[in-house]
Amino acid sequence: MLRVAICDDEKEMRETICGFLRKYPSVEAVECFDCGEAFLQKRGHFDLVFLDIDMDDMDGIETGRRIRKWDKQIYIVYVTHLPDYQKYAMGVHAFGYLEKPVHKSDIEAALQEVEAYKRETEQPVFLEFKTEEGILRFDVKDIFYFEYINRRIHMCTQRGVFYLRQKMGEVAELMKPYDFSQPHKSFCVNLFHVKAIKGYDIQMTNSDVVPLSQKKSAAFREQLNVYLEHLIG
Known part of the structure; x- marks a missing residue:
């Protein structure tokens, strides 16, 4: 089961991704944040965060860097309008990137990749x-x-x-x-x-x-x- 966060300053995008996630059977919890500061203050235990790069005040790259200071295991999937977005995320160790507009198939593919990777890296007891x-x-x-x-x-x-x-x-x-x-x-x-x-x-x-x-x-x-x-x- 996955606990997922969405961090995006666009309300419509948060609601769209949230709608896709709530229909995915192995997602047990979804929480939304409208800025990087709010997500960092929460410090919740999430398996995955869909993180917008182009946000006001603190952008997604800086948010990602700060996340990595206290959580090395969370999967970060960047969501962005920006071209050549991968060059901005050096050092954050993002799991993946999605270009806006995001479709249901994009979210499902990202979730499936995270689940597959978790199965390979986590040995059940x-x-x-x-x-x-x-x-x-x-x-x-x-x-x-x-x-x-x-x-x-x-x-x-x-x-x-x-x-x-x-x-x-x-x-x-x-x-x-x-x-x-x-x-x-x-x-x-x-x-x-x-x-x-x-x-x-x-x-x-x-x-x-x-x-x-x-x-x-x-x-x-x-x-x-x-x-x-x-x-x-």
Whole structure:
């Protein structure tokens, strides 16, 4: 699944690209920004950004350079009217370039290229779990979180919810090497899928909200910060 940003000072272009993205099955989230400053202030975790080169104030090249200071992994696809645009983007390591006007086929081709590259460069980690439906195999990144309810573990995944007869302590210890952490005694969450923290609520990428206990708040926030720093290199 892809989390995608659009950064373009033309409202019509943002809406056009957004419309294409929302119809693409593997795009799970889309967020729009009308200038480079707004995108940089957000510092959200995105897999891909469609970035306009010719913007007022801070252009797309400078925005791209600043992005690379804190995020080495995001795929940058430049969108522009400018001729000979590639010469402007030295040092940004853009993944691709699209010329305006942008068509649906252009966006789909860019998304397919990003997905193919991600599959080649990211080695999935699979674990087996003894669920009530039998022994099942899951990609670690497909697991959102574990929740302990009524003496069993609810494992929330992209494939649905599965049930385990284990103790939360056992699950938390098993998942610790894979960047899972406990924000609450009854939960163990995948840091990869933490979208935001608001007060004592953790917003997950699947729109679920997980509680953050006051007792574990400082340690969990520190773990998340360390994880994000490692993620962006």
